Amino acid sequence: MKILFLILMLLIPFVSSAQQCDCLQNFDYTVNHVREDYAGYKDKIKARNRKGFDNFTSLLRKKAMTADRVDSCYIILRTWTNYFRDNHLRVQLDWRYRQKYPESVKLLNKRFAKPKNINVSTEKLEALTNIRILDEKTVLLRLPSFEWGEKKMIDSLLKAYDQQLKRTPNWIIDLRGNVGGTDYAFSGLMPFIYTDPIHIKPDEFLSSIxxxxxxxxxxxxxxxxxxxxxxxxxxxxxxxxxPNQFVNPSGKDNFDIRLDTVYQYPANVAILIDRNTASSAESFLLSAVQSKKVKIYGENSAGTLDYNNTQFFDIPCKDFNLVIPIGRSKRLPKNPIDNIGVRPNIRIDEAHPDKISFIKGLLDK
Structure with missing residues (x-):
């Protein structure tokens, strides 16, 4: 039913001033590269769904034969990649296109917008990485991103506040809206919250030309x-x-990270997450929650972690970017995260007006 609805969407005319493109060429390029290079392709296309998937692909390919504009082609390409339900796998509009045609982009995004909940928070999230001392017992670390550029900022703040952090019993780490980046960004946090060996399942990579x-x-x-x-x-x-196999650079199916020191403080670490906490931020959660100090608060995270190490492929139409994850976690298939998310230990309703104060109150008891 969902597939039928998506196909019907494509029949609705879409008019804009956007540039022309050879949609069939871009569609075939996308399908071929995802089939050959996507680490999740064979996990998600099995005998049980292959016929339906092939029919779905054929219908979209026929539509691509007559689509000659970037906007209408984007709808077709994104509808196809959405079949895999993997936010790391996507066709996206290039930044130059977004800059040149902002109104078209708004209309296109509305077609793929997720339904909004009736009860949503009105809290305004701090956009910058920072540390705030709330009182003598509690410190707040706001980490809105784990992009490469944030690692230097995070590490410098941890160094600047080192002594205060080691004297403060309660930490609140706010990861709401953190869509990830790189695991290296949070490496400096782990010694502070460590209590026990951290069990890691490494990634493996699909070997293709x-x-x-x-x-x-x-x-x-x-x-x-x-x-x-x-x-x-x-x-x-x-x-x-x-060639054409998965390779594991670590050479192990699992390993433990062991540190020499367990700090007295922080004694309690509350990590606040929401449905937009994703990717490397979820990787942090899986490691952090293995500490006896840590509890997770909020709602389920985004669920975008199983297939990773995204690469940008040069799709023929320069107004598009084709993004493909070439790695997958050794957690699979037993412990998936995609479309499930990391579950909080203590659930907080999204509509709660002040989650930080709520958590602080619990820690103060």
């Missing part, structure tokens, strides 16, 4: 650290040795 090529392109990035270069070089070597 295109994935090898795009990783080789990544090596040309002048901002890439030496550690990053070493990792990619090793990964490429493994991929070349094992």
């Amino acid at each position: 295109d994935n090898i090529q795009i990783l080789a392109e990544n090596l040309k990035d002048s901002d890439l650290s030496q550690a990053g270069k070493d990792f990619i070089t090793n990964l490429i070597g493994l991929m070349k040795q094992h």
Whole structure:
């Protein structure tokens, strides 16, 4: 029924001043690359759903034959990638297109907007990474992003507040709206909240010709650290040795991270999340919750973590970006996160007007 509804959506005329494109060429490119390079493709397309998926793809391909504008083609491409229910896998509009046609983008986004809940919070979230001392017992860490650029800020704040943090018994870490970035961004937090060995399930990577090529392109990035270069070089070597298979650079199905020190403080760490806490932020949750100090508050996280290590492919139409995850977690298939999310220990209704004060009150008891 959902698929039929999406197909009917495509029959509605969409008029704008957007540029033209060869939609069929872009559709075939997207389908071929996702089939060959997406780490989740064979997990999600099985015998039980293959016929329905093939029919779905054929219907959209026929629509692509007559679509000749960026906006109408975008609807077709995004409808197809949405089948996989993986927010890391997507066709998105290039930033130049978004800048040039802002009104068209608004209309397009409305077609794919998620239904809004009636009872939603009116809280305004702090947009900047910061640390605030609420009182002698409680500190608030606001971490709105784990993008690479935030790592330096997070680490500098942890260093500047080091002694105060180690004297404060209660921490509140606000991760609402944090859609992730890189696990390296939160590495400096882990020693503070650590109590027990952290059990990790590593990622494995799909070896394909295109994935090898795009990783080789990544090596040309002048901002890439030496550690990053070493990792990619090793990964490429493994991929070349094992074509069309999954390779595991760690060489292990699981491992433990052990630290030498368990700090007295913080004694209690409350991590506040919402439905927009995603990707690397969820990776942080899975590690942090293994500490005896940590409890998670709020609502289920976004559920966008199982397929990862996204790469940007040069789709023929330059107004699009094709983003494909080439890695998957060794947690699968037993412990999926996608479309489920990390569940909080203590649920707080989204409509609650002041969640920080609510959590502080619980910690003060």
